[in-house]
Amino acid sequence: MTATVDAPTAELGKARLRKEDAKLLTGQTNWTDNIKLTGMLHLAFLRSPYAHAKITRVDVSGALGQPGVIAAFSGADFAAEQGSLPCAWPVTPDIVIPPHPPMAVDEVRYVGEAVAVVVARDRYAAADALASIDVDYEPLPPVLDIRTALDPGSPKVHEAGNKSYEWVFANGDVDAAFSDAPVVLERTYRQQRLIPCAMEPRAVVAQWVGDEVTLWSATQIPHVLRFALSAFFGIPEQNVRVIAPDVGGGFGSKLQVTAEEVLAVLIGRKIGKPVKWAETRTEGNLTVHHGRDQWQQIKIAAEADGRIRGLSVDLLADMGAYLMLVTPGVPLLGAFMFPAIYKMDAYSFKCTGVFSTKMPTDAYRGAGRPEATFAIERIMDELAAELGIEPLELRERNWIKHEEFPYTTICGLTYDSGNYEAATAKARELFDYDGLRAEQRLRNERGDKVRLGIGISTFTEMCGLAPSRVLGSLSYGAGGWEHAAIRMLPTGKVEVVTGSSAHGQGHETAWSQIVADQLGVPFEDIRVLHGDTQVSPKGMDTYGSRSLAVGGLALVSACDKVVAKAKIIAAAMLEASADDLEFSAGRFSVRGDPEASKTIQEVALATFAAHALPEGVEPSLDSDATYDPDNFSFPHGTHLCATEVDTETGFVHIRSYVAVDDVGVVVNPLIVEGQVHGGIAQGIAQALYEEGVYDEAGNLVTTTLADYLVPSAADLPSYRTERTTTPASNRLGVKGVGEAGTIASTPAVVNAIVDALRPLGVQDVTMPCTPERVWRAIQAAHGQPAQGQPAQGSEQSGGMA
Amino acid sequence: MIPAKFDYVRPSSVGDAVSALAGGGEDAKVIAGGQSLLPLLRLRLAYPELLVDIGGLDELCGVTDDGDHLLIGARTTHYQLVHDPLITEHCGLLAQAAGTVADPAVRHRGTLGGSIAHADPAGDLPAVVLALDATMIATGPAGGREIPAGEFFVDYLTTALAPGEILTGIRVPKLGADWGYRYEKFHRTAQAWAIVGVAALVRRSDGHVAEARVGLTNMGSVPIRAAAVETAAAGAQASPEALREAAAGADEGTQPPADLHGAPDYRRHLARVLTGRALEAAAGV
Numbered sequence A: 001m002t003a004t005v006d007a008p009t010a011e012l013g014k015a016r017l018r019k020e021d022a023k024l025l026t027g028q029t030n031w032t033d034n035i036k037l038t039g040m041l042h043l044a045f046l047r048s049p050y051a052h053a054k055i056t057r058v059d060v061s062g063a064l065g066q067p068g069v070i071a072a073f074s075g076a077d078f079a080a081e082q083g084s085l086p087c088a089w090p091v092t093p094d095i096v097i098p099p100h101p102p103m104a105v106d107e108v109r110y111v112g113e114a115v116a117v118v119v120a121r122d123r124y125a126a127a128d129a130l131a132s133i134d135v136d137y138e139p140l141p142p143v144l145d146i147r148t149a150l151d152p153g154s155p156k157v158h159e160a161g162n163k164s165y166e167w168v169f170a171n172g173d174v175d176a177a178f179s180d181a182p183v184v185l186e187r188t189y190r191q192q193r194l195i196p197c198a199m200e201p202r203a204v205v206a207q208w209v210g211d212e213v214t215l216w217s218a219t220q221i222p223h224v225l226r227f228a229l230s231a232f233f234g235i236p237e238q239n240v241r242v243i244a245p246d247v248g249g250g251f252g253s254k255l256q257v258t259a260e261e262v263l264a265v266l267i268g269r270k271i272g273k274p275v276k277w278a279e280t281r282t283e284g285n286l287t288v289h290h291g292r293d294q295w296q297q298i299k300i301a302a303e304a305d306g307r308i309r310g311l312s313v314d315l316l317a318d319m320g321a322y323l324m325l326v327t328p329g330v331p332l333l334g335a336f337m338f339p340a341i342y343k344m345d346a347y348s349f350k351c352t353g354v355f356s357t358k359m360p361t362d363a364y365r366g367a368g369r370p371e372a373t374f375a376i377e378r379i380m381d382e383l384a385a386e387l388g389i390e391p392l393e394l395r396e397r398n399w400i401k402h403e404e405f406p407y408t409t410i411c412g413l414t415y416d417s418g419n420y421e422a423a424t425a426k427a428r429e430l431f432d433y434d435g436l437r438a439e440q441r442l443r444n445e446r447g448d449k450v451r452l453g454i455g456i457s458t459f460t461e462m463c464g465l466a467p468s469r470v471l472g473s474l475s476y477g478a479g480g481w482e483h484a485a486i487r488m489l490p491t492g493k494v495e496v497v498t499g500s501s502a503h504g505q506g507h508e509t510a511w512s513q514i515v516a517d518q519l520g521v522p523f524e525d526i527r528v529l530h531g532d533t534q535v536s537p538k539g540m541d542t543y544g545s546r547s548l549a550v551g552g553l554a555l556v557s558a559c560d561k562v563v564a565k566a567k568i569i570a571a572a573m574l575e576a577s578a579d580d581l582e583f584s585a586g587r588f589s590v591r592g593d594p595e596a597s598k599t600i601q602e603v604a605l606a607t608f609a610a611h612a613l614p615e616g617v618e619p620s621l622d623s624d625a626t627y628d629p630d631n632f633s634f635p636h637g638t639h640l641c642a643t644e645v646d647t648e649t650g651f652v653h654i655r656s657y658v659a660v661d662d663v664g665v666v667v668n669p670l671i672v673e674g675q676v677h678g679g680i681a682q683g684i685a686q687a688l689y690e691e692g693v694y695d696e697a698g699n700l701v702t703t704t705l706a707d708y709l710v711p712s713a714a715d716l717p718s719y720r721t722e723r724t725t726t727p728a729s730n731r732l733g734v735k736g737v738g739e740a741g742t743i744a745s746t747p748a749v750v751n752a753i754v755d756a757l758r759p760l761g762v763q764d765v766t767m768p769c770t771p772e773r774v775w776r777a778i779q780a781a782h783g784q785p786a787q788g789q790p791a792q793g794s795e796q797s798g799g800m801a
Numbered sequence B: 001m002i003p004a005k006f007d008y009v010r011p012s013s014v015g016d017a018v019s020a021l022a023g024g025g026e027d028a029k030v031i032a033g034g035q036s037l038l039p040l041l042r043l044r045l046a047y048p049e050l051l052v053d054i055g056g057l058d059e060l061c062g063v064t065d066d067g068d069h070l071l072i073g074a075r076t077t078h079y080q081l082v083h084d085p086l087i088t089e090h091c092g093l094l095a096q097a098a099g100t101v102a103d104p105a106v107r108h109r110g111t112l113g114g115s116i117a118h119a120d121p122a123g124d125l126p127a128v129v130l131a132l133d134a135t136m137i138a139t140g141p142a143g144g145r146e147i148p149a150g151e152f153f154v155d156y157l158t159t160a161l162a163p164g165e166i167l168t169g170i171r172v173p174k175l176g177a178d179w180g181y182r183y184e185k186f187h188r189t190a191q192a193w194a195i196v197g198v199a200a201l202v203r204r205s206d207g208h209v210a211e212a213r214v215g216l217t218n219m220g221s222v223p224i225r226a227a228a229v230e231t232a233a234a235g236a237q238a239s240p241e242a243l244r245e246a247a248a249g250a251d252e253g254t255q256p257p258a259d260l261h262g263a264p265d266y267r268r269h270l271a272r273v274l275t276g277r278a279l280e281a282a283a284g285v
């Protein structure tokens, strides 16, 4: 351990404005779609209008005569070389992974699947020529409801059937926990399909020079993509360079090896010219991988005092038409999170992955954990109502107490740190929990048309993906380490290379802060490089709230190495023994003789000159480090939401929202705040607004942002956010924060809606809780009590009345 | 979102615009703020061959006092409607409704004329001009003519404007101080279109409703007047109970659409609730 860890830290915790922002705000961004190469041609894809059909003929010749068109291809033209898009997570030995050609050859299985492509001089000519391609389809029956897709008579998405896999986990005696339990509740919750809407649509440019290809892509995973292009598409790895220039958001949707990336590379090679493709928003809604889409059956057994005995979860997860990069693994990331912060004797989990004729699903902010957190936090509220126990009290009776950490959960995860009492106490106070409860009672008694509801989410999540050995035990195809490198430049400035490929997170700022502290150099003297496999050759990229908790620690370790080497050189410069040197705030000084010192910048210059390096020391002050975490990171927090529900229209207004998050030690509070705000917004979006809807023929209905409603600032409350800090057990004490808000907020909002309506007999509202759904839920529960008559009971007595 | 090819002209007088439009025949279209037309072009739901941009016609901009009427140029933007003092004073309903359209970016570009000529039943301003008993003023190859709002909206996205005609402005009767108004817009997000909207105008006298006018947004293929409500409200007591009772017939004769945001029965219910609320607010009770 370096001395700097104990030294007073200058940068850690500072609310630095982001280094990235000046460029972003003044339009100097280098998006993939801004790239213009000499002779570059443009691609437009013709996409299937059918959810399921045989392709009997594709004739692209009509497009060839169109103005500006250089070439046109159908799937058959790539049959020999296009292989299959990879799935890196075969979760069980007998999982069915159907072939997934980047361009359909003889069958299409979702609306939007690519069937042909035009290559033209500009994107307008390319789009115009699509109309001149002839495709004959023989429609097949679509498979749209995974609840019936496993029935014997169901049409099949793939010849092998509609089941991809079944994955199970159990610990403890589940039967004993449920038999003769005083209370058993069973609920089915729907995790609707979501469509990620990153600000920057996907875009790709591929350029071949000789046998080398450079692929620019709006991707989260340049390193994984490079590996995939060579491992699965036969391009020697040393000949592939992947660049993720500025990338405008991903939320998991750019954690993918996409058909368009592979096809751009193949087409570029065929044509011998650089090619570009940039999706339209409609194309994006159709073909960016979707998120969530599960049916969750959850059963809880408890004692009369509310203590949980056991939990049992049975999931149906919609894979969509194919398995993409981590499609089947997403529900598994949730498997370990249903027990959440609660102690229990037994737990069983089963997930069945089912195919449908829809766009494949895959990771979307939180990936598996928001789904799990939603179900457990919803049913905890139901249990509280059933038992007549105050819902916060019920949670406290079950959660792991702060003095019990580290704690091994029923899932076998070891939570290293946490303090649920502290976060909850703070949230309660900020929210004025008792005051709002009193107002709620009053409004219920008056029979107000606008009811008040209070929603609770005491959540945790597992992030910092991931210990490689755990990934291996779950059959994932890669490791979970991260890489960092430091290059001290002769003038004492620093280049930092990170394998974690930022796409909006603010790595350049946060990494500079960490390095500034570790090396004792000014924040401004540090440049962070990432997102180009030639600059940053090693990495596992950015997802799963891993950058800081994994990549940040690789960075600390790289700094250690630089300091260790610099110390040897400084010792020679000071004619002292390295053992007698201490390093603090960028300066090596001889213990007991503070006058005798050298700054790390002086050492860097001396290393460059190399005139007087000690014997055997090479003239460079660089380092390389990889870090493989030995545990996940477990941020947690308490989110409280107050909603006002208009019982006449069903409209839900979020009146106040309090988030107290514990993300461990904070490097930059502004960045953390931004992640929490955006995260909460995305979770509220699932609760109230967003849903990817297919009609009964399998057409996507929500193809524009007029139909797929993404909330804006105008729709969201001013959050009140606070933090508690229980340091994680890594050297920086940091946990992940990228997904926490999204994971926490969805159940807080829905719990608040149900809490408002429970006196009217409402037990659940399906997400998104649109005004129409809320109104219908009230109607179904026989509407309001007669005017002026006090509502029966309070919000906690619904199940007991 | 890549439109098909089109030609583009930007005339400098209404006369030139009319001739350009006439020259382009069926395949020519006016473009004003582009906030409804451009999305259609980009989704390739419309393929005009010629766009006649009236963006240079400053004479179609702004509001003038015309005695007992206001004359509002077709190119007046939503933003201008919200901020114009004449509008606020004499037909505040229009300013209030324009303030609910989309977001600031759209309100700065989108125009009153475009909203009305586009005749989207989900648009907020058609129902408002209907309730205001406004008159549309058009110019075509054969000269000018006036069309009352009640005859202007013919069908979904279809108006009484003949091909080649340009809407130059609308004439709105000034409302006296005894009129109250309210535009109740119900939508899921601030930027979203109305699931249902209700434009209500109420003239009060002696604790009673002397006259009420109610326009409905998105309750059929055209904006409609809620005639049953207007009849029931006239003469009714200006009390919440009486106005809610009058609002019970708000969905009479409507044919609300079904879409992701609401089934017809829900829209009917909303029309009744929102009409009650709009009348109450307009009557100041």
Ligand SMILES: Cc1cc2nc3c(=O)[nH]c(=O)nc-3n(C[C@H](O)[C@H](O)[C@H](O)COP(=O)(O)OP(=O)(O)OC[C@H]3O[C@@H](n4cnc5c(N)ncnc54)[C@H](O)[C@@H]3O)c2cc1C
Pocket (backbone or CB within 6 Å): B029, B030, B031, B032, B033, B034, B035, B036, B037, B038, B039, B054, B074, B075, B100, B101, B102, B103, B106, B109, B110, B111, B112, B113, B114, B115, B116, B117, B118, B122, B123, B124, B125, B161, B165, B166, B167, B168, B191, B192, B193, B194
């Ligand atoms: C994101 C978004 C959200 C929106 N939300 C709403 C909303 O909530 N409520 C709402 O009411 N509207 C909404 N709109 C539409 C907006 O109000 C448009 O501005 C308006 O409908 C059209 O005005 P425009 O000037 O942009 O017309 P354009 O788009 O230029 O034209 C629309 C149509 O009218 C014709 N036209 C335009 N001007 C004339 C004229 N003077 N004479 C003859 N024909 C003409 C055009 O040929 C075209 O057919 C939204 C638009 C967007 C992009």
